Amino acid sequence: MAGYDLNEGYFIKKQLTEDDFWSGFSSMFSNKAVHDTSYKFGFFKSILDSLYNTDDNLILTFDQLFYKFTEIYWNLVLKYNLRQKAKTKNDRETALERILKDALEKEEIIRDVSFEVLSDEVKLRICHKVKMKCKENVVGALFRDSGDVLYSFSKKAEYIQLNPIAYAFMTKHKKILEKMNYFEWAKFLEKVNEDMVIRNLLNNLDTITLRNDLSYYRKILFDEFEERKCFYCGKELKEGKIHVDHFIPWSFIKDDNIWNLVLACPECNLKKSDKLTPDNYVENLIIRNEQLQEEIQAPLRGFASYKKQKLRYIYYWAKCNGYDEIWIP
Ligand SMILES: [Zn+2]
Incomplete structure (x- = not known):
């Protein structure tokens, strides 16, 4: 048939x-x-x-x-x-x-x-x-x-x-x-x-599916979760200069799940671009995600299928797929 x-x-x-x-x-x-x-x-x-x-x-x-x-x-x-x-x-x-x-x-x-x-x-x-x-x-x-x-x-x-x-x-x-x-x-x-x-x-x-407008996530992370420091360098973020960064590059993951999104200062966001960071940042993100899940009660897009072990795997898979340039903040 x-x-x-x-x-x-x-x-x-x-x-x-x-x-x-x-x-x-x-x-x-x-x-x-x-x-x-x-x-x-x-x-x-x-x-x-x-x-x-x-x-x-x-x-x-x-x-x-x-x-x-x-x-x-x-x-x-x-x-x-x-x-x-x-x-x-x-x-x-x-x-x-x-x-x-x-x-x-x-x-x-x-x-x-x-x-x-x-x-x-x-x-x-x-x-x-x-x-x-x-x-x-x-x-x-x-x-x-x-x-x-x-x-x-x-x-x-x-x-x-x-x-x-x-x-x-x-x-x-x-x-x-x-x-x-x-x-x-x-x-x-x-x-x-x-x-x-x-x-x-x-x-x-x-x-074709790249979203330009990540303001929805900026609002959740900055206003509701109060993540007010750059995820990478720790610098205080100033209103109007807050970038939303895909921790595992968007070009690999092709999605805007909030467990992969962090706030960054424009400098770090620009320097990081399409690169990965050292793996201790994966662990930092896992901790951030635990706090996010505890503090934000509303259903967050993508968290249903989130597991910390999965994040570690995706980081590893990205490396296997040619993302081998590591940016150290
Ligand atoms: Zn920064």
């Missing part, structure tokens, strides 16, 4: 070597596999971006995944105007493109608004529509393309469960897999958008 027709699937339980995974991923990305739309790339990116938000059983819900997925396509379709399917005679758009464009009209949103500034209710409404439509084909299709080894899934229960061996492989090689995915995705987009000049597409793909 074709992957997109499956209602559920179970990953094959067998010992797989790294070589098995590399060849599996290459054929998954290769042009030999037919790509009608770009959705498999988008769904794979959603999984990679959610690797650190799984629960203890490596489960990711469709709500989690299609939130990421919607955010990615919101920007690609509405901001960058990139067609996600080859032009056909009747020039029909994909269902996803129609959902997003309808949402603009129904919710009376200005076209250039980025996804991050929509209200939570509007976001959830749009994500729900995208999920209901896109879960039909893409989850099973990627499952089959990977040779049934990446995850188990159920359309009815709306989750995927990552194969632990695949999970270990993906965390170890996250950066390279991301690049392979971008590369093939960009090739696809260039092909179906041939009438457009596509500048820096690879860069755009890497930053």
